[in-house]
Amino acid sequence: MHDFHTHFIPHDVLAWLKDNKDIVNAKWIKKEENKDDFLVVNEKWGFELKPSFIDADLYLQNQKEAGVSHSLISPIPQLFMYDFPHDITTDISQVYNQSLSRFVTQSKGHLSALGTVPLSHPERAAQILHDAMNLGLKGAIIGPSAAGNMLSDDFFIPFFEEANRLKAILFIHPLLSEDPRLKKWMMPNLIGVPWETTVCATDILLSGMIDKYPNIKMLFAHGGGFLPYQIGRLDKGYEQWGAVSSNLQGKPSEYLKRFWYDTVLWNPASIDFLVETVGEDRVVPGSDFPFDLCVWPPQTSFTKGIQSLLD
């Protein structure tokens, strides 16, 4: 069993956070008696900092007990730091990538990793991606937007050109939705998170980026959000409106098969639908471990998807 969607925070990253806690407004907050402290950076998206996020031995033990033979670990979205000055974001990205690279080496083949990049500064993000892949990382996890730009905006060209040249995996991972209507019942996470992926994936698909950068392996979190389910609507729009078809050589449902998707969906019927819609070779097992909403261990192994993503 592989796991392509899981997060970890190495000791050096935590030390960096503590050293820079005033600059990045990091707080450790005791919320509930029986829970670990919540980590909140810049007043956004606090989460329980469970030991499995930060204890390397424990992480590997959890992995073994769950029957996961290999995990592609990623930084956590809360530490993307895109809102901070570029030097801060670059600094934590470098610390994160170097320490993940060391963790991979220590794991004796049980781990590989993606890095993080200062996406708000695409030229610098390209350089950091290059450095990370020189350290043996497979690519990067990135948010669905940065500095107010959608990923298809020309702003990001230097980054995507480099990712294409390096044949990087780009794991596109949502942040919490800031839709002002979503306030109650954890909706910013429950539906806001897959909605952010839906917006980003639709933008990338319709922009024709996939033809422009054919060597980038784009992996969308949480089964691609709501996009696979609504792909019929995009196909109809493609037939109907030039604004939808202008950048594409074929129907959106064909382009959908050129991304990869994880299986963090819980509902087996949803996973079956995803596989039927995009093909088994485009679906990879994921868990989102150790966040609260994780599928642990990952439900299904898709050998073809694993091979096609890692090739």
Ligand SMILES: [Zn+2]
């Ligand atoms: Zn995640």
